[in-house]
Amino acid sequence: MSGLEKVLAEVKVFSFDVDGTLLDSYTYMRDVLQILLLYIGVPAGMLEMVTDDVYRSWYDLEKRGVFDYGKMHLFLEEFARKYAVPVRYDVKEFQDLLLEARVKGSEPYRCAVKLLSELKKRGKIVVSVSGGDGVPGMKRRRIEEGVPVKLFDKILVVPEDAPSRVEALNAVREEFGVSNEEVLHVDDRPQHAAEAYSAGFKAMVVKTGFYDPYFRLPDGVLVVDDLCAVLDALSKL
DSSP states (O other), X not given: OOHHHHHHHHOSEEEEOOBTTTEEOSTTHHHHHHHHHHHHTOOGGGHHHHHHHHHHHHHHXXXXXXXXXXXXXXXXXXXXXXXXXXXXXXXXXHHHHXXXXXXXXXXXXXXXXXXXXXXXXXXXXXXXXXXXXXXXXXXXXXXHHHSOGGGOSEEEEETXXXXXXXXXXXXXXXXHTOXXXXXXXXXXXXXXXXXXXXXXXXXXXXXXXXXXXXXOOOTTSEEESOHHHHHHHHHTO
């Protein structure tokens, strides 16, 4: 039995991050930004140039995990002003469009839904622990639109439902009456996996989303290419 198979056999609660782990919500982000720029008033003739500039800045901020989607309208306004483009929009309509565009621009990674289904069939507890979008309720709505919610026993959004991912995992552990070692958190961002591991939970990183190969992980954190590798290991148990 491999190390991965051993962990999968021992774990009772599987916690999954969403963006970059279960959902590919980044590949089409340039298209999302373009839709939003058009909405706030960027002329079609300037759209490609402005979008390129916006995308580079968004990518850098998102890679560092500091982008606030609740302030997306202000973020885009800055670039509109940079190019002397007058903007006019309704914030509520903007946020609704942002939600719709991100939902349509996201899709589950290969094997994601099948893996969740297989874990449930085997009697495992499946939860989602992920960061919020900066707009109350938006992340939960995106999860509900992107992944069958019946596959989750609990959904926790940070900081709406818990102040941190570790606190969310602690709440999950207590609710389901398991030990830290019986909880596995799966994430595309090594820093989040490392935090969970340092708090005594098992942790796994998938090389999707914003995976950083240069982040120095603790030796005990598992690293897999994708969720299909996890599903394959699970099938051998």
